[in-house]
Amino acid sequence: GESVGLHLPTLSVQEGDNSIINCAYSNSASDYFIWYKQESGKGPQFIIDIRSNMDKRQGQRVTVLLNKTVKHLSLQIAATQPGDSAVYFCAEAFGTYKYIFGTGTRLKVLA
Amino acid sequence: EPEVTQTPSHQVTQMGQEVILRCVPISNHLYFYWYRQILGQKVEFLVSFYNNEISEKSEIFDDQFSVERPDGSNFTLKIRSTKLEDSAMYFCASSEGQGASTEAFFGQGTRLTVV
Numbered sequence: 389g390e391s392v393g394l395h396l397p398t399l400s401v402q403e404g405d406n407s408i409i410n411c412a413y414s415n416s417a418s419d420y421f422i423w424y425k426q427e428s429g430k431g432p433q434f435i436i437d438i439r440s441n442m443d444k445r446q447g448q449r450v451t452v453l454l455n456k457t458v459k460h461l462s463l464q465i466a467a468t469q470p471g472d473s474a475v476y477f478c479a480e481a482f483g484t485y486k487y488i489f490g491t492g493t494r495l496k497v498l499a
Numbered sequence: 500e501p502e503v504t505q506t507p508s509h510q511v512t513q514m515g516q517e518v519i520l521r522c523v524p525i526s527n528h529l530y531f532y533w534y535r536q537i538l539g540q541k542v543e544f545l546v547s548f549y550n551n552e553i554s555e556k557s558e559i560f561d562d563q564f565s566v567e568r569p570d571g572s573n574f575t576l577k578i579r580s581t582k583l584e585d586s587a588m589y590f591c592a593s594s595e596g597q598g599a600s601t602e603a604f605f606g607q608g609t610r611l612t613v614v
Contacts, residue, residue, distance in 0.1 A: 422602070431503075431590050431605035432542060477542060485547040485555040485597060486532070492541055 400496045407465040409493045411478035414459060420481035423452060423463045426492070427474045435463070435476075465495075473497045501525045503606035505591050511612045512581055520576045520609045522591030531574045532592040532603060533566065535559070542590065548574065549597070581613045 401407045413421070419440040424432035438445045438452045438461075445452050451464040461478050475494050479487040504523045512518050524531050533545040547554040548566055565577045574593075578585055588610050592603040 420601070424605075426542075429608075431607045434602050434604065437602060479542075481601075485530070485549075486544040486557075487603065488544065489534075489542040 397491070398494045398496065400498055401468050402498050403470060404467055407463075407468045407472070407495060409463045409465075409476050409478075409495065411461040411463075411490050412459060413461060413478075413480050413490075415480060415482065416456070416459065418480045418482060421452070421454060421461050422479045422481070422487065423450075423461075424477045424479060424489075425472075425474045426477060432477060432489075468495075468497050470497050470499065501604075503591055503593055503604050505589075505606035505609050507609060508607065509610045509612070511614060514583055514613050515580050518578050518581055518611065520578075520589050520591075520611070522574045522576070522606060523572050524574055524591065524593030525595075525604055526572070528593035528595050528604075530554075530594045530597050530601075530603075531566075531568070532594075533576045534590045534592060534605075535587040536590065536608075537587045545576075545589075578611075581611075583613050586611055586613045 422437040423435040425435050426432045436447045436450050436452045438454050443454050449466045453462045465472055473496055475492040477492045478490045481487055506521045510518055531548045534542050535545055536542045544557050546556040546560045546566055563579045567575050588608040590608045591606045594601045594603040
């Protein structure tokens with residue numbers, strides 16, 4: 389079946405350390421993946437995306453890695469800051485009209 | 500910076516009543532979406548809308564739901580007879596294009612509470 393899931397529901401990291409949030413997907417036909425950040429009481433905020441013809445994409449302090457062989461997506465945040473504390477969702481774009489979201493990982497940054 | 504705006508931010512309604520959630524997508528976007536998020540759960544796709552018609556809908560989007568673009572700027576979600584289980588955050592989103600490499604921008608959401 390089609391599903392997008394996350395390995396860990398909560399991740400705690402020390403401020404300044406790097407964070408890695410993982411996501412597994414099952415639909416090998418998906419061609420677009422996105423990471424969203426959601427702070428309490430707010431809507432999902434786009435962080436970074438990657439197309440299926442790529443295996444790595446970098447943004448400011450964030451890197452997304454895509455491993456199509458094992459259907460795995462990860463988000464790396466460098467030098468994690470208190471403002472990075474939020475729930476992070478991976479999403480998979482099916483065809484043309486919708487995203488399928490994973491269940492989310494809560495990132496807690498410890499001072 | 501352009502953004503998707505939603506009103507109201509919080510709506511409380513009696514079970515069985517009709518509610519309309521309103522959204523103003525980003526002005527040059529052509530594709531519009533509604534998602535919902537039950538408290539503590541993941542964001543779920545409800546419906547997508549393009550060229551004044553529904554492009555795709557999920558099984559959640561039953562006959563109690565409808566969407567409309569009544570004018571050039573608003574995009575609404577109507578729930579005809581609300582149920583307790585409709586209580587959730589409802590997010591509107593819009594995108595410039597469709598498919599791969601098309602970022603959807605989300606609004607801040609409307610919290611719907613059905614009592």
